[in-house]
Amino acid sequence: MRYKAGLETRDKILQATRKLIASEGMDGTTIKAICDQAGVLPGSFYNLFDSKEQAILSVVRQAIDAVDPDPDHLGTDTLSDLVEAYIEFVTEQGDLARVYIRLAVSGSANNPEIWGRTMRHHQGRVARFAAAISREHPLMSELETERRAETLVTALNGVTLHRVMDPGFDVSVHARALLTDALAGV
């Protein structure tokens, strides 16, 4: 892939794949469906991707990146910043949020590649949350900080999980409540 046309086609295919994973799931996303949606024929698909799995992995990477735009930036985010960023991700990028949740369930089950990625991402995320908590509560033990961060991150994913099922579910209310509760007793 070196010409402009190829790059555009690649993009159309990835968009189609993303939309399909979000609506049909990983297994329900077929080559035919991707090609129809992208307005492309199988030959073109296989000119740009080695396999269906490769296209799916690209979308998986997009989703993970979208959750945590800058995972190494152990910066000055407050816990509230992190939660608000997550709320925005879930509400503004519905398709990617769906992909993100499906990752954990369908993807991780039988694909070690996806499982590894997801777990590493989760750990990084917990570390980031823990750092924020630690900044706001310097006296809290490291163990306690870590535990609170992990509880919060998994709980937030639960909220997203429910949102994926029920589009009317108000993510922001429940996510903010989790944030408040998480540090209420400190």
Place this chain on the structure above:
Amino acid sequence: MRYKAGLETRDKILQATRKLIASEGMDGTTIKAICDQAGVLPGSFYNLFDSKEQAILSVVRQAIDAVDPDPDHLGTDTLSDLVEAYIEFVTEQGDLARVYIRLAVSGSANNPEIWGRTMRHHQGRVARFAAAISREHPLMSELETERRAETLVTALNGVTLHRVMDPGFDVSVHARALLTDALAGV
């Protein structure tokens, strides 16, 4: 199906289906895999079930029933009882917990039957949690009670979601933390 042999075969098939959904997911669960695992041939399967979907739905029902053994019993459970029961379910019945989480993601997406069941179950569960909160905090407004119940139930599902990915994840610690936090600021 009226003879004893048929009932036993039916049972073997459902066990196999349950195990397979837990390990491979709904789409990964094929007739051949079910039959191999159950030690049965396709002809027997279709003598007892109309379709693959019917077998899956039976297991789905099992999973939902196992989460909330007695959903109409708006009894005297405390919130802690409910959380502990859920912890036990997740840790003691790993396969069904996996099925339960997959329900929400893979199942609900394209199967209105499963989606409806899951949503109804969720509502019932939230109501049960809300009733327990209300009993323990009679002065709390109904709206607030409901919201706290819903946050807690979805957060607990998030903990289960993570446990499904990482068997080493300590459900009880995080679930109990959610319980404590949920009412810490009251």
Place this chain on the structure above:
DNA sequence: CTGTTATTTGAGCATAGACTCTAATTTGAG
């Protein structure tokens, strides 16, 4: 323009999956 390389086309292959059918076997009520 030209020639090389990238891209697209679309028919086609191989495999796997859901499900069917008929003949044989087993069950158990009377």
Place this chain on the structure above:
DNA sequence: CTCAAATTAGAGTCTATGCTCAAATAACAG
């Protein structure tokens, strides 16, 4: 024991899916 009904066996059908390939077309560096 008997016989109708239930169950099992297992080969076979049909469709969908992932992927390939050779030929035709488009892109673009020089």
